[in-house]
Amino acid sequence: MKELLKKLTLKEKLGQLTQLAPHFFNEQLKAKLYGKIKDLEINYEELFYLGSILGIGGPKEKKELQDLYLKNSKSKIPLLFMGDVIHGCKTIYPVPLAQACSFNVELVKENAKMAAREAKAFGLDVTFSPMSDLVRDPRWGRVIESYGEDPYLNYSFSKATAKGYQEEGLISCVKHFAAYGLSEAGRDYNTVDLSRVNLFNYYLSGYQGALEGGSEMVMTAFNTFEYLPATINRYLLTNIIRENWGYDEAVIIADYDALLQTKAHGVTKDDKDAAVKGILAGLDIEMASTAYLRTLEAAIKKDKRIIKAIDEAVLRVLKLKEKANLFNNAFSGDDKLLAELINSKEHQNLSYQLAVESVVLLKNENNILPLNKNIKVALLGNYATSNDLLGAWSWYGDTSQTKALNDFFEVEYLSNGEDYQDYDLEKIKKIEAIILTLGEEAKESGEARSKANINLKYSQVKLIKKLKKLGKPLILILFSGRPLILTEIIKDVDALFNVFFLGSNSSKAIYDLVYGSVNPSGKLAMTFPRSVGQIPLYYNHLRTGRPFLNDGNPYSSHYLDEKNEPLFPFGFGLSYSSFVYEDLKIDKSSFTLDELPTIKITILNESKFAGKEVVMLFIKDEIASISRPVKELKQFKKVSFQAGERKEISFKLKYQDLAFYNQDLNYQVEAGDFLVMVADKSLKITLKGDENEDFK
Numbered sequence: 001m002k003e004l005l006k007k008l009t010l011k012e013k014l015g016q017l018t019q020l021a022p023h024f025f026n027e028q029l030k031a032k033l034y035g036k037i038k039d040l041e042i043n044y045e046e047l048f049y050l051g052s053i054l055g056i057g058g059p060k061e062k063k064e065l066q067d068l069y070l071k072n073s074k075s076k077i078p079l080l081f082m083g084d085v086i087h088g089c090k091t092i093y094p095v096p097l098a099q100a101c102s103f104n105v106e107l108v109k110e111n112a113k114m115a116a117r118e119a120k121a122f123g124l125d126v127t128f129s130p131m132s133d134l135v136r137d138p139r140w141g142r143v144i145e146s147y148g149e150d151p152y153l154n155y156s157f158s159k160a161t162a163k164g165y166q167e168e169g170l171i172s173c174v175k176h177f178a179a180y181g182l183s184e185a186g187r188d189y190n191t192v193d194l195s196r197v198n199l200f201n202y203y204l205s206g207y208q209g210a211l212e213g214g215s216e217m218v219m220t221a222f223n224t225f226e227y228l229p230a231t232i233n234r235y236l237l238t239n240i241i242r243e244n245w246g247y248d249e250a251v252i253i254a255d256y257d258a259l260l261q262t263k264a265h266g267v268t269k270d271d272k273d274a275a276v277k278g279i280l281a282g283l284d285i286e287m288a289s290t291a292y293l294r295t296l297e298a299a300i301k302k303d304k305r306i307i308k309a310i311d312e313a314v315l316r317v318l319k320l321k322e323k324a325n326l327f328n329n330a331f332s333g334d335d336k337l338l339a340e341l342i343n344s345k346e347h348q349n350l351s352y353q354l355a356v357e358s359v360v361l362l363k364n365e366n367n368i369l370p371l372n373k374n375i376k377v378a379l380l381g382n383y384a385t386s387n388d389l390l391g392a393w394s395w396y397g398d399t400s401q402t403k404a405l406n407d408f409f410e411v412e413y414l415s416n417g418e419d420y421q422d423y424d425l426e427k428i429k430k431i432e433a434i435i436l437t438l439g440e441e442a443k444e445s446g447e448a449r450s451k452a453n454i455n456l457k458y459s460q461v462k463l464i465k466k467l468k469k470l471g472k473p474l475i476l477i478l479f480s481g482r483p484l485i486l487t488e489i490i491k492d493v494d495a496l497f498n499v500f501f502l503g504s505n506s507s508k509a510i511y512d513l514v515y516g517s518v519n520p521s522g523k524l525a526m527t528f529p530r531s532v533g534q535i536p537l538y539y540n541h542l543r544t545g546r547p548f549l550n551d552g553n554p555y556s557s558h559y560l561d562e563k564n565e566p567l568f569p570f571g572f573g574l575s576y577s578s579f580v581y582e583d584l585k586i587d588k589s590s591f592t593l594d595e596l597p598t599i600k601i602t603i604l605n606e607s608k609f610a611g612k613e614v615v616m617l618f619i620k621d622e623i624a625s626i627s628r629p630v631k632e633l634k635q636f637k638k639v640s641f642q643a644g645e646r647k648e649i650s651f652k653l654k655y656q657d658l659a660f661y662n663q664d665l666n667y668q669v670e671a672g673d674f675l676v677m678v679a680d681k682s683l684k685i686t687l688k689g690d691e692n693e694d695f696k
């Protein structure tokens with residue numbers, strides 16, 4: 001690729017660092033959509049310098065555009081096609097927040113492979129996924145795209161998803177680097193401010209997982225880090241990704257127009273200033289703007305560092321195109337194959353399986369679930385007949401092809417009305433159970449969809465309370481793009497499934513769960529607060545100097561008007577099975593790093609239902625050189641049990657289960673006591689060594 005780089009003119013180089021949407025190539029469209037080319041301050045001929053395309057409508061459009069481009073391009077370097085395949089291309093599987101509740105890393109990887117096969121047939125070379133932002137604030141609309149509040153879960157699913165894509169030849173671009181999920185007050189695009197200790201111990205875990213899983217690209221976040229927008233932040237883009245982590249070939253792309261938005265941040269004065277700061281920070285490709293193309297030539301004269309930075313960036317992009325096999329096959333994409341894949345049982349079944357495993361059963365009073373198919377039910381609420389079940393960022397998923405709940409449920413009475421007066425009460429009085437489907441609309445979450453109030457809508461609260469008065473078992477199926485505040489209704493419902501959005505096979509999955517042909521096994525990947533005033537509220541919080549001990553001491557960390565605890569904690573989820581955690585054992589309670597202990601737990605499924613249990617290993621570092629969380633998830637296994645089966649599950653402790661970044665950002669383990677926790681069992685273990693001895 002170095003030889004090719006040498007042949008390029010400066011303008012051809014700068015074009016390789018520029019990405020625009022495809023419609024600018026479409027003469028009659030360009031005047032209508034997203035402004036005109038002149039808004040980008042380039043002319044039609046300059047489009048044939050571009051390096052990559054944001055989004056595409058399918059294999060046919062891709063081939064036409066590549067053909068047009070190569071006919072007019074001087075460099076003849078094919079375009080790279082990128083897009084947002086976030087949880088499926090045409091066959092849509094659960095939104096990432098729901099996927100994380102499955103705690104099934106292997107199944108998520110298989111779904112990512114499935115999505116990659118369809119995306120490649122669609123004509124894409126790159127997907128802007130996984131989204132690996134750690135989240136602790138459900139007011140933020142983009143929690144739906146994340147893997148929740150736990151760093152290890154974020155790491156695990158990001159790694160599995162990236163691996164799945166890359167194994168099928170789809171290039172993965174992990175986003176949004178870095179810590180976009182910490183947008184203040186949960187308001188999208190708002191300020192982010194955190195310490196490097198917090199960044200390294202918690203917020204970088206997902207991106208690290210994705211890069212370890214093989215992501216070849218990184219997308220910058222809209223927000224600042226240490227008061228400098230990520231898109232021009234050399235500490236983030238070069239020091240961490242390239243120098244500290246060693247991904248010197250990673251191609252870094254700005255989020256949509258984020259380079260020019262540095263002017264709105266008040267840190268660049270014009271397009272040229274933004275372009276210079278971007279290229280010198282390590283930003284390779286700018287998305288949806290043309291500052292590099294228009295201004296860097298003039299800038300070079302004043303600063304020789306710039307041409308070196310440009311050449312390094314272009315070389316990374318050329319190598320990426322080589323990895324994408326672009327020079328051998330610029331016209332990838334296959335309509336016929338895409339149709340076969342979409343209609344394949346394998347793809348539909350993968351999406352269905354993950355939907356089943358992503359649902360969290362939050363309540364099942366008196367075990368009224370699973371329902372018996374002989375009882376007469378009413379299916380009510382705005383999701384009873386809806387096919388808008390795919391969730392945000394469903395790319396080319398087709399809701400018109402998505403079956404609704406009433407395509408599966410055979411009911412005595414059906415109404416998609418949202419108000420009590422919509423219902424025929426005479427009919428309802430004759431039935432034996434109510435299945436009520438409520439929650440947020442799909443458009444209430446995703447990008448630019450933050451909410452200050454995340455209570456269940458008042459009209460829906462009112463409806464639940466009125467239906468409760470009928471004295472029938474009330475089963476709530478809750479759709480949302482975030483944890484909602486359910487405190488006001490949790491006592492009124494007898495059973496509650498939290499589904500978020502499950503994709504193309506939502507309805508069959510929910511039907512099978514309600515009637516017990518499959519057993520719920522999901523666990524919450526994000527805390528459900530009692531009230532919005534508790535936010536941010538997450539399980540792996542630090543201790544405080546004045547912990548609330550409920551001992552009447554007023555000078556302790558608590559509220560006058562709310563509990564400290566959530567309504568439902570991270571890791572919570574019920575099953576039709578009943579899992580009894582018996583003995584927790586450890587082969588050595590005092591150990592060295594050369595001989596790390598093994599933890600074993602015996603679990604009995606004492607019920608008549610076969611089921612899967614997520615067994616989670618938590619660690620607490622009792623005393624360290626910095627304050628450490630009250631508990632942290634370090635390993636987990638999803639284990640299948642037959643009815644009545646007892647199993648012993650073991651965890652071999654690993655260095656990274658004990659390690660953390662200290663104030664000097666050294667990644668290390670410190671000697672001393674640790675508490676090992678599995679469910680309600682715990683054991684103390686000790687790493688031998690001097691009190692302040694640390695192990696790199």
Ligand code: GLC
Nearest residue numbers: 054084128175176255256447
């Ligand atoms: C959006 C999103 C980003 C997405 C990109 C391209 O603004 O922030 O997640 O990948 O633009 O669509």
